[in-house]
Amino acid sequence: METDISGTLYIVSAASGAGKTSLLRALMDRDPRLVISVSHTTRAPRPGEVDGRDYHFVDDAAFSGLVEAGAFLEHARVFDRRYGTTHAAVEADLAAGRDVLVEIDWQGARQIRERLEETVSVFILPPSRAALEARLRGRGQDSEAVIADRMRAAVSEMRHCNEYDYLVWNDDFDTALADLEAIVRARRLRRARQFHDHGDTLGSLTDGAIAGPPV
Numbered sequence: 001m002e003t004d005i006s007g008t009l010y011i012v013s014a015a016s017g018a019g020k021t022s023l024l025r026a027l028m029d030r031d032p033r034l035v036i037s038v039s040h041t042t043r044a045p046r047p048g049e050v051d052g053r054d055y056h057f058v059d060d061a062a063f064s065g066l067v068e069a070g071a072f073l074e075h076a077r078v079f080d081r082r083y084g085t086t087h088a089a090v091e092a093d094l095a096a097g098r099d100v101l102v103e104i105d106w107q108g109a110r111q112i113r114e115r116l117e118e119t120v121s122v123f124i125l126p127p128s129r130a131a132l133e134a135r136l137r138g139r140g141q142d143s144e145a146v147i148a149d150r151m152r153a154a155v156s157e158m159r160h161c162n163e164y165d166y167l168v169w170n171d172d173f174d175t176a177l178a179d180l181e182a183i184v185r186a187r188r189l190r191r192a193r194q195f196h197d198h199g200d201t202l203g204s205l206t207d208g209a210i211a212g213p214p215v
Helices: 020-030 060-068 087-095 106-115 129-138 144-158 173-188 191-205
Strands: 009-014 034-036 072-078 081-086 099-103 119-125 166-169
Touching: 009 020, 009 106, 020 034, 020 099, 020 173, 060 072, 060 081, 072 087, 072 106, 081 087, 081 106, 087 099, 099 173, 106 119, 119 173, 129 144, 166 173, 173 191
Parallel strands: 009 099, 009 119, 034 099, 119 166
Antiparallel strands: 072 081
């Protein structure tokens, strides 16, 4: 019997430059029932990023303190910078029945799967290596050496896409966004979620013959 009526934790990963952040922001704009977990990081803010909205920007000592306190659901080192998702960032929303998006790499995804059984994982892919490199260059923020490093890391990251439940190709932005919406919508149509959200209606339709999710 399905008994889980809490929100769903969506793990979303992608190679740098695949368009993950833009897609998730657009998804959030369309779906007010989604919340996004704000991770901690030791890297410096990029132009336009805001502390507390994009990330919690902390120094290495503060990050280490959170690790020692057991505050993280997952944490990893990427490009010599540390990233982590705290338990507090997701558990309250999930318990309240809200769906939570977590942007992490494959290392963090593995850690969360080991700790939480009910997760849905999505990997976003670019249409080609050439398109990915063009997107990285289009930022106009990195040197040739940095771009080369990011491309090598991207290939390494994409080798783990087979560990995810869903693969979404970001060739056409609107299509990729629709695919993400379809994944969320299907998850909400599960029996347990429907009985939780519409129990009174189901009771009236069946004269109260169904008291909960069927076996």
